[in-house]
Amino acid sequence: MSHLLSVADLGVQGIEEILRLTDSFVEVTERAIPKVPALRGKTVVSLFYEDSTRTRLSFETAAKRLGADTMTFSVGTSSVKKGESLRDTVQTIEAMGVDAIVVRHASAGVPWQIARWASSVIVNAGDGWHEHPTQALLDCYTIRQRLGSLQGRRIAIVGDIKHSRVARSDVLAFTMLGAEVVLVAPPTLLPPSLEGWPVTVEHDLDQTLSKVDVVYLLRMQLERQREALLPSLREYTARYGLTPRRAEHLGPDAIVMHPGPMNRGVEIAAEVADLPNAVMVDQVRNGVAVRMAVLFQLLGSGTQLEGVDRG
Numbered sequence: 100m101s102h103l104l105s106v107a108d109l110g111v112q113g114i115e116e117i118l119r120l121t122d123s124f125v126e127v128t129e130r131a132i133p134k135v136p137a138l139r140g141k142t143v144v145s146l147f148y149e150d151s152t153r154t155r156l157s158f159e160t161a162a163k164r165l166g167a168d169t170m171t172f173s174v175g176t177s178s179v180k181k182g183e184s185l186r187d188t189v190q191t192i193e194a195m196g197v198d199a200i201v202v203r204h205a206s207a208g209v210p211w212q213i214a215r216w217a218s219s220v221i222v223n224a225g226d227g228w229h230e231h232p233t234q235a236l237l238d239c240y241t242i243r244q245r246l247g248s249l250q251g252r253r254i255a256i257v258g259d260i261k262h263s264r265v266a267r268s269d270v271l272a273f274t275m276l277g278a279e280v281v282l283v284a285p286p287t288l289l290p291p292s293l294e295g296w297p298v299t300v301e302h303d304l305d306q307t308l309s310k311v312d313v314v315y316l317l318r319m320q321l322e323r324q325r326e327a328l329l330p331s332l333r334e335y336t337a338r339y340g341l342t343p344r345r346a347e348h349l350g351p352d353a354i355v356m357h358p359g360p361m362n363r364g365v366e367i368a369a370e371v372a373d374l375p376n377a378v379m380v381d382q383v384r385n386g387v388a389v390r391m392a393v394l395f396q397l398l399g400s401g402t403q404l405e406g407v408d409r410g
């Protein structure tokens with residue numbers, strides 16, 4: 100693996116390898132000093148053209164825990180504001196001597212474009228509506244941790260699927276690992292065509308909840324919606340929000356997931372987000388170990404570490 104651009108490129112084997120490696124890094128993150136020198140001397144830069152809290156901090160924490168140096172590029176305070184092109188920005192960053200560029204951009208395909216120009220390793224941290232591979236990996240890891248395996252599990256992804264890169268990467272990863280995925284959304288929030296998507300569709304959340312092992316809620320991506328796709332957020336919540344009453348339909352072992360940022364009171368009620376079977380905090384915690392595994396896999400070739408088994 101020379102870059103991480105898409106879940107599709109990884110294949111089942113690639114996903115399994117990273118999840119195995121993640122086990123070792125979970126162990127590292129639980130140590131009193133949660134650091135290993137695996138990437139000492141390497142530099143990882145985050146190039147974020149879109150807002151982010153957890154993904155950027157998670158990659159930076161992961162890089163630091165592997166002993167790498169980090170640089171952060173925030174578009175709002177950069178020369179992009181002065182009209183610098185993406186290509187010139189990438190060239191400038193590379194000239195400083197970096198080993199990996201973690202990129203998030205509002206346009207689909209930008210990480211692939213950068214991979215053609217750059218000689219560093221590129222990691223896709225979210226491109227438009229398209230893909231968010233490390234989110235899918237940490238979601239798979241979290242489901243396994245709670246439920247043992249994804250094989251034969253039923254997973255409902257609920258909400259603004261049309262605009263969600265998380266949904267696209269998750270559908271690929273979950274089904275590759277043997278889960279069945281059902282999408283639950285109003286027709287206006289589904290992609291115009293689901294041809295080739297290995298999923299079924301339901302419009303009634305109440306009926307679906309009692310039959311699933313995982314309910315995965317998505318934020319309404321209002322910043323990407325160009326037209327009125329819903330009568331109102333209140334009506335959305337009334338039919339598709341995970342309210343305390345609806346959450347009672349869930350089986351005792353079923354888990355509730357969300358990639359964050361949550362809009363409490365819209366797609367998920369505040370009380371439901373704090374239930375013991377809501378695993379959002381685990382998702383964030385596992386995200387650091389998964390990203391350590393990804394960076395180690397991409398940059399740590401030849402590095403042998405005691406207690407870190409490449410699987």
Ligand code: NCD
Pocket residue numbers: 153154225231234264265317318358359360
């Ligand atoms: C998501 C994203 O930006 O794709 N968040 C994340 O990375 N955890 C989802 C969102 O913004 O709703």
